[in-house]
Amino acid sequence: MNHEPLLLATPSGDVLNLRPEGPWTAANVVTLETLSRSVGADVDRSRVVTLDMSGVSALDTLGAWVLEKLSRRAASSGRPAQFVGVADHYSGLMEEVRQVNRHTPAPAAAPNPVLARLGDLGKSTVGAREDVAIFLQMLGALFMAVIGVLRRPRSLRLTSLVYQLYRIGWQAIPIVALITFLIGAIIAQQGFFHFRRFGAESYTVDMVGILVLRELGVLIVAIMVAGRSGSAYTAELGSMKMREEIDALSTMGLDPVDVLILPRVAALIIALPILTFIGSIAALYGGGLVAQFYGDMGPAIYIERLHEAISVTHFEVGILKAPFMALVIGIVACSEGLRVKGSAESLGRQTTTSVVKSIFLVIVLDGLFAVFFASIGM
Amino acid sequence: MDASQDQFAIRVRDLVVGFGRQTVLDHLSLDVRRGEILGLVGASGGGKSVLMRTIIGLIPRRSGTIEVMGQPTGGHGRGAATTWGILFQQGALFSSLTVRQNVQFPLRENLVLSQELMDEIAIAKLEMVGLRAQDADKYPAELSGGMTKRVALARALALDPPILFLDEPTSGLDPIAAGDFDVLIKTLQRTLGLTVFMVTHDLASLTTVCNRVAALADGKIVAIGPMRELLQSEHPWVRAYFHGKRSQMLQHEMR
Numbered sequence: 001m002n003h004e005p006l007l008l009a010t011p012s013g014d015v016l017n018l019r020p021e022g023p024w025t026a027a028n029v030v031t032l033e034t035l036s037r038s039v040g041a042d043v044d045r046s047r048v049v050t051l052d053m054s055g056v057s058a059l060d061t062l063g064a065w066v067l068e069k070l071s072r073r074a075a076s077s078g079r080p081a082q083f084v085g086v087a088d089h090y091s092g093l094m095e096e097v098r099q100v101n102r103h104t105p106a107p108a109a110a111p112n113p114v115l116a117r118l119g120d121l122g123k124s125t126v127g128a129r130e131d132v133a134i135f136l137q138m139l140g141a142l143f144m145a146v147i148g149v150l151r152r153p154r155s156l157r158l159t160s161l162v163y164q165l166y167r168i169g170w171q172a173i174p175i176v177a178l179i180t181f182l183i184g185a186i187i188a189q190q191g192f193f194h195f196r197r198f199g200a201e202s203y204t205v206d207m208v209g210i211l212v213l214r215e216l217g218v219l220i221v222a223i224m225v226a227g228r229s230g231s232a233y234t235a236e237l238g239s240m241k242m243r244e245e246i247d248a249l250s251t252m253g254l255d256p257v258d259v260l261i262l263p264r265v266a267a268l269i270i271a272l273p274i275l276t277f278i279g280s281i282a283a284l285y286g287g288g289l290v291a292q293f294y295g296d297m298g299p300a301i302y303i304e305r306l307h308e309a310i311s312v313t314h315f316e317v318g319i320l321k322a323p324f325m326a327l328v329i330g331i332v333a334c335s336e337g338l339r340v341k342g343s344a345e346s347l348g349r350q351t352t353t354s355v356v357k358s359i360f361l362v363i364v365l366d367g368l369f370a371v372f373f374a375s376i377g378m
Numbered sequence: 379m380d381a382s383q384d385q386f387a388i389r390v391r392d393l394v395v396g397f398g399r400q401t402v403l404d405h406l407s408l409d410v411r412r413g414e415i416l417g418l419v420g421a422s423g424g425g426k427s428v429l430m431r432t433i434i435g436l437i438p439r440r441s442g443t444i445e446v447m448g449q450p451t452g453g454h455g456r457g458a459a460t461t462w463g464i465l466f467q468q469g470a471l472f473s474s475l476t477v478r479q480n481v482q483f484p485l486r487e488n489l490v491l492s493q494e495l496m497d498e499i500a501i502a503k504l505e506m507v508g509l510r511a512q513d514a515d516k517y518p519a520e521l522s523g524g525m526t527k528r529v530a531l532a533r534a535l536a537l538d539p540p541i542l543f544l545d546e547p548t549s550g551l552d553p554i555a556a557g558d559f560d561v562l563i564k565t566l567q568r569t570l571g572l573t574v575f576m577v578t579h580d581l582a583s584l585t586t587v588c589n590r591v592a593a594l595a596d597g598k599i600v601a602i603g604p605m606r607e608l609l610q611s612e613h614p615w616v617r618a619y620f621h622g623k624r625s626q627m628l629q630h631e632m633r
Contacts, residue, residue, distance in 0.1 A: 026460075026485075026489060027489075029491045033491060033492060060538035061502060061506070065495075065502055089571060092568055092569040093569045095569075096569050099505065100506060101511075342473075342519045343473035343517070345473050345474045
């Protein structure tokens with residue numbers, strides 16, 4: 001008994017007698033492909049092809065298909081091949097294989113690369129318009145939900161709101177404080193290092209104070225919240241969408257915007273200014289520590305300089321931006337969550353989109369605010 | 379390998395499986411003969427899926443032996459995909475791959491073969507389970523429940539394994555689709571000479587396709603044999619299962 005498949009070809013005149021032997025199974029596929037290729041030319045040349053199957057010790061779909069392909073190759077030039085000696089328990093399989101691969105659809109023609117690129121561009125343009133529409137739709141839905149809550153304050157989901165506040169506000173404090181503390185310290189160190197050269201060290205405090213309160217505090221915190229809580233919102237709502245929980249809510253006569261989205265966005269709007277405040281204080285504290293240990297400036301002088309350099313206006317400019325950034329993050333995160341389709345891949349894609357988009361929009365918004373505050377002289 | 383061993387595809391002896399303090403399978407023994415379709419019934423949460431998953435090696439066992447095709451399982455030596463194919467309840471198709479790529483996946487990972495042959499084999503398998511070549515470029519998210527099961531079956535059979543495990547193959551299908559699926563399993567079992575191990579609650583499948591039925595209760599196989607023998611079983615749980623109101627009605631309808 002041999003363990004390698006063989007294909008004996010005996011040409012006699014116009015007749016080609018093929019005799020496969022041994023195990024014609026998937027495990028020997030490399031040998032099978034070589035064997036069938038080696039007799040290809042002989043099959044094309046002969047007028048009558050017979051396949052003697054009596055020597056086959058094992059046969060599976062793959063082996064049967066390779067033999068069937070040989071017979072079709074013969075048949076394609078009008079000389080149908082004959083199978084003889086097929087064992088009873090393989091006849092069903094041979095019969096089955098004879099039916100398959102008869103109607104292969106023509107492969108789709110590869111599109112013109114230039115046209116394809118143009119097509120993609122057009123699609124993403126239309127997609128961008130759709131994004132704006134979805135954003136405005138969500139904004140409108142939230143506005144209506146807020147009006148509903150104002151009319152009937154009892155309809156506010158207080159438990160959910162408090163729980164979300166705990167998750168995205170309270171639990172975020174340590175990491176937000178740590179990161180902003182480090183950012184404040186780094187800015188102060190850079191200030192002392194570079195300003196020292198022209199003896200303007202004391203202005204470092206002005207720089208740290210204004211930069212942190214006006215821009216960096218709120219921006220860093222908003223970006224962190226977008227990454228930390230925005231992604232969580234998208235993933236939560238997305239998996240609820242996948243498991244039809246959101247449809248279940250709707251059928252019970254509840255609006256998903258009221259139940260799921262309003263508490264989440266409201267929690268963000270409340271939490272982000274608070275986190276911004278904490279973050280700014282942590283950054284100023286980090287700057288103060290660097291001033292003491294690196295800039296040889298005692299805490300008393302640091303606070304004195306800070307008092308002179310910054311005003312309530314700077315603080316207001318920073319903190320006023322926070323709720324708007326929270327709104328943008330919340331709307332993007334929730335609407336991306338609702339766009340999740342059935343598959344796990346789509347959940348991942350929408351979560352990525354949500355984070356990228358909300359960080360982008362937060363920075364654009366910050367730029368718009370800078371223009372606005374400059375023009376009203378704040 | 380002597381003749382008695384050769385006769386069985388799967389032999390389970392004294393199998394104990396548990397989680398924490400709970401024992402799910404308690405000294406269970408079961409033989410699956412070569413070339414038969416064995417149906418496994420049991421209460422929901424009674425350990426049917428646990429038994430199947432233990433045989434496949436997804437759940438560790440506390441004690442006992444499992445032999446598959448005369449070889450004890452446990453080591454991860456031989457490629458599992460060439461020994462058995464598994465149809466999971468929800469299909470478990472890879473959602474990022476097309477239908478064609480899903481079916482080709484076991485081929486690609488286990489064999490060295492040309493792309494042309496791989497494409498032909500994938501289409502052949504899809505046609506064998508009753509799908510059309512046009513469906514090959516769809517993604518799993520675009521398939522109906524019945525099609526998902528068929529693609530999953532094609533993937534399970536990609537390497538022509540001698541044993542096929544089915545976990546509730548007809549659940550979630552309408553009676554017509556379920557009936558078609560039963561016929562398909564029976565046909566494939568005959569053409570490919572498969573041994574089929576089927577976990578099911580579908581009384582129609584049990585009656586029409588299974589050669590033997592095993593009943594699992596209290597962590598043991600309490601009855602095994604052809605359907606008509608099980609109907610005569612005296613075991614209280616088996617009686618409740620097959621002679622409950624629902625089952626009686628169905629069996630009455632079938633007669």
